[in-house]
Amino acid sequence: MTQVNVTGIAAPKAAAPAAAPAAAPPPAAAAAPAAAPAAAAARPAAAKGAAPVITSKAASGPPLGALKLADPTKTISGTRTEHPVPMNKMRQRIAERLKDAQNTAAMLTTFNECDMSKLMAFRKANLQAFVKKYGVKLSFMSPFLKAAANALMDQPVVNGVIVGSDIIYRDYVDISIAVATPRGLVVPVLRNVDSMDYPRLELEMNALGNKARKGQLSPADMQGGTFTLSNGGVFGSLMSMPIINLPQSAILGMHAIIQRPVAVDGKVEIRPMMYLALTYDHRLIDGREAVLFLRKVKSGVEDPTSILAGI
Structure with a gap:
């Protein structure tokens, strides 16, 4: 029966008396330590018919201990010899001059490239007529010589030289041509290239080349150049940085003609291309003059009718 108090709210039933606390359980025996985890957790078995899971493993070489190294105390069979060969006077002189150039000039090289398509077509179309008329072949050197001569007149500082505290400007162009011979590199000089036509250049180059190969060049043949063409x-060189031929201030390097893809009027075409390298003395020649010089050479070579004459 519910007891009602004066407020009319049912009073809660009295809570049952708390049970006596149970006795503490005896201490359990210490559990055995868990086994160390395996190197890789076992994967659940794949469901029947499921596609196999492919895993990759980083490649690693064999441990060092597994490598079989050669016995360092074992003597290598065979004969290995060395023998000194004295440098001839020409090689000694070449070495001295090249080192002098490095120690004297502030050398810098700038590059450009030219499309040889028109020049090659011009040479092919006129080769037989040229040989018949002048008795010498039509080469690529003469148009480069004429283009260089025109560029030297356009940028006279490249044709100049430092003497003491003065700059000497020349109103003539004498170009040294690097010629490889069995004895070494020689640089005979073509005089007044600016006033020579194409046939005259070919005849002069043939004469100097024959003298160089026979070892008959005189000191006068190799002195006085204002610029060098190499x-x-x-030999197949694609690109190089030629060294100045002192006391000159610049040298132009020609290279192999290679068929390469180039952009022509927004389209990619395969053209016969050649890299050009101008090494110059930065004490005298600034980058602006060097770049303008190369652009002048490029325009002359790419338009051979503007520089070739005498056919």
């Missing part, structure tokens, strides 16, 4: 392309 053609490493005949």
Whole structure:
């Protein structure tokens, strides 16, 4: 029966008396330590018919201990010899002059490239007529010589030289041509290239080349050049940085003609291209003059009718 108090609210039933606390359980025996985890957790078995899971493992070489190294105390069979060969006077002189150039000039090289398509077509169309008329072949050197001569007149500082505290400007162009011979590199000089036509250049080059190969060049043949032209392309050189031929202030390097993809009027075409390298003395020649010089050479070579004459 519910007891009602004066407020009319049912009073809660009295809570049952709390049970006596149970006795503490005896201490359990210490559990055995868990086994160390495996190197890789076991994967659940794949469901029947499921596609196999492919995993990758980083490649690693064999441990060092597994490598079989050669016995360092074992003597290598065979004969290995060395023998000194004295440098001839020409090689000694070449070495001295090249080192002098490095120690004297502030050398810097700038590059450009030219499309040889028109020049090659011009040479092919006129080769037989040229040989018949002048008795010498039509080469690529003469147009480069004429283009360089025109560029030297356009940028006279490249044709100049530092003497003491003065700059000497020349109103003539004498170009040294680097020629490889069995004895070493020689640089005979073509005089007054600016006033020579194409046939005359070919005849002069043939004469100097024959003298160089026979070892008959005189000191006068190799002195007085104002600029040097070197053609490493005949040996397959793709690009190089030629060294100035002191006391000159610049040298132009020609290179191999290579078929390469180039952009022409927004389209990619395969053209016969050649890299050009101008090494110059930065004490005298600024980058502006060097770049303008190369652009002048490029325009002359790419338009051979503007520089070739005498056919």
